[in-house]
Amino acid sequence: MSNDFFPETGSTDDQAILRDLAGLHADDLTSDGHAFAFIYDAGSAVNDLARKAFAAGMSGNGLDPTVYPSARRLENDLVSACLNHLGAPEGAVGTATSGGTESVILSVKTARDYARKTRPEVTTPNMLVPETAHASFQKAAHYLGVELKLVDVDPETMRASVSDTRSKLDDNTILIVASAPSYAHGVIDPIAELGEFAKESGVLLHVDACIGGWVLPFQRENGVELPAFDFAVEGVTSMSVDLHKYGFTPKGISVLLQRTSELRESQYYSCATWSGYSIVNPTIQGSKSLAPMAAAWAVLQRLGRRGYRELADTMWKATQKLVSGIREIDGLKVLGEPKMGLMAVTTTGGDIFELADRLTAAGWHVQPTYAYGNSPAHIHLTVDPGNSGRVGELLEDLRAQARNLPESEDAPKPVVQLLEALAQGGSSSGVDVGNMMAEFGIRDGKMPEQQATIHRMLNSVSPEAREKLLVLFLGEMFS
Ligand SMILES: *Cc1c(COP(=O)(O)O)cnc(C)c1O
Numbered sequence: 295m296s297n298d299f300f301p302e303t304g305s306t307d308d309q310a311i312l313r314d315l316a317g318l319h320a321d322d323l324t325s326d327g328h329a330f331a332f333i334y335d336a337g338s339a340v341n342d343l344a345r346k347a348f349a350a351g352m353s354g355n356g357l358d359p360t361v362y363p364s365a366r367r368l369e370n371d372l373v374s375a376c377l378n379h380l381g382a383p384e385g386a387v388g389t390a391t392s393g394g395t396e397s398v399i400l401s402v403k404t405a406r407d408y409a410r411k412t413r414p415e416v417t418t419p420n421m422l423v424p425e426t427a428h429a430s431f432q433k434a435a436h437y438l439g440v441e442l443k444l445v446d447v448d449p450e451t452m453r454a455s456v457s458d459t460r461s462k463l464d465d466n467t468i469l470i471v472a473s474a475p476s477y478a479h480g481v482i483d484p485i486a487e488l489g490e491f492a493k494e495s496g497v498l499l500h501v502d503a504c505i506g507g508w509v510l511p512f513q514r515e516n517g518v519e520l521p522a523f524d525f526a527v528e529g530v531t532s533m534s535v536d537l538h539k540y541g542f543t544p545k546g547i548s549v550l551l552q553r554t555s556e557l558r559e560s561q562y563y564s565c566a567t568w569s570g571y572s573i574v575n576p577t578i579q580g581s582k583s584l585a586p587m588a589a590a591w592a593v594l595q596r597l598g599r600r601g602y603r604e605l606a607d608t609m610w611k612a613t614q615k616l617v618s619g620i621r622e623i624d625g626l627k628v629l630g631e632p633k634m635g636l637m638a639v640t641t642t643g644g645d646i647f648e649l650a651d652r653l654t655a656a657g658w659h660v661q662p663t664y665a666y667g668n669s670p671a672h673i674h675l676t677v678d679p680g681n682s683g684r685v686g687e688l689l690e691d692l693r694a695q696a697r698n699l700p701e702s703e704d705a706p707k708p709v710v711q712l713l714e715a716l717a718q719g720g721s722s723s724g725v726d727v728g729n730m731m732a733e734f735g736i737r738d739g740k741m742p743e744q745q746a747t748i749h750r751m752l753n754s755v756s757p758e759a760r761e762k763l764l765v766l767f768l769g770e771m772f773s
Pocket residue numbers: 393394395396398428430473475476477502503504505536548
């Protein structure tokens with residue numbers, strides 16, 4: 295493999311190196327107000343401070359808080375801010391993790407190991423996960439050997455069905471999951487009811503507030519009515535909240551909260567049976583950068599409660615305008631009742647992927663999403679402070695581009711069959727994946743402007759085939 299970026303003799307021209315690096319980032323998605331996915335941005339003043347704090351935290355290592363006392367202080371401060379924010383009772387504790395996925399995996403590990411301790415008769419544990427809950431729960435089930443039972447959602451509200459949860463619970467159930475809110479639709483599951491049921495069943499309940507846990511309480515302080523979703527619900531035993539989303543801090547920081555320290559003992563991992571230093575790790579990581587924690591610590595202080603409240607207000611107003619505006623557009627529909635700036639927009643017949651292409655051509659960045667279960671193919675929109683001011687413009691373009699959409703249709707059958715076969719055979723099927731991707735306009739890892747054909751194909755194949763095709767695609771990107 296050619297490796298010309300790594301020279302035999304190093305260069306001392308730092309400026310040139312940094313210039314080249316900046317060049318690499320030139321095509322990356324940025325926050326100019328046109329991105330309605332991926333970006334959570336509170337503006338350059340906050341980002342400038344975050345960058346400096348990130349650099350300041352860079353040399354520490356959270357692996358050993360006795361050697362780096364700052365690790366303990368930063369984490370305790372962030373965790374207690376989150377505990378206070380989410381109504382945690384006396385005795386509740388938490389941990390800083392690297393992101394939502396890690397928090398989620400650890401919430402499942404906690405449930406698994408707590409059941410091993412307190413319910414040894416359970417040998418094949420399962421967990422009940424709404425089909426709208428983040429995929430990281432399915433990843434956790436896969437990694438940790440916990441059986442996954444998907445729970446239905448109501449096709450109108452997109453909220454987890456309590457009756458389906460009741461009917462799927464059995465003697466081996468160790469965990470129920472709910473979202474506050476779900477990423478795709480921005481709706482909050484019936485957490486009060488699920489909490490009551492979890493409590494009477496003696497099962498743990500994790501509320502995934504990765505995306506909403508930071509902003510929802512500020513919305514409530516602003517007078518927005520919200521259902522109960524946090525530790526105020528007695529049956530809730532753990533919660534996850536990502537600061538690197540609506541806390542507007544750099545990537546690499548989420549917080550996992552546990553109702554009791556006894557629960558958290560099942561989250562920790564310790565090992566004294568090797569010849570190196572004895573390990574006690576609260577998370578999956580060993581060496582743990584303090585940079586994301588330091589940046590979060592700085593950003594929370596800079597914005598303060600009032601700063602976040604004001605940003606929450608800006609976003610909620612933009613969200614209401616967007617939702618009601620879309621509902622007035624012929625042929626478009628918002629699924630369920632979004633409780634914050636996350637929504638799924640679908641059509642009443644027109645091709646959603648064609649609409650996504652038209653929005654891209656008009657300069658917007660949106661997230662086309664495939665159908666699964668009761669959720670149809672849709673365009674996901676995320677509102678943040680950086681794009682709130684452009685909601686009016688986006689509505690105008692949505693109105694214009696939703697006109698004369700072709701009818702939505704599946705990819706041609708022979709194509710679907712071919713892709714299913716390729717997925718089955720994997721890299722041994724003899725198909726040159728790189729060539730195939732080039733045929734569809736994917737070159738040098740870059741997607742073409744027009745993606746409707748690709749999305750229609752992926753939306754038409756089975757989820758199993760889609761999973762395998764994505765693996766082949768990613769492998770090709772990194773070869
Ligand atoms: C983003 C998200 C996650 C996963 O978080 P990462 O930080 O991307 O690992 C989990 N749950 C919800 C609801 C999310 O929005």
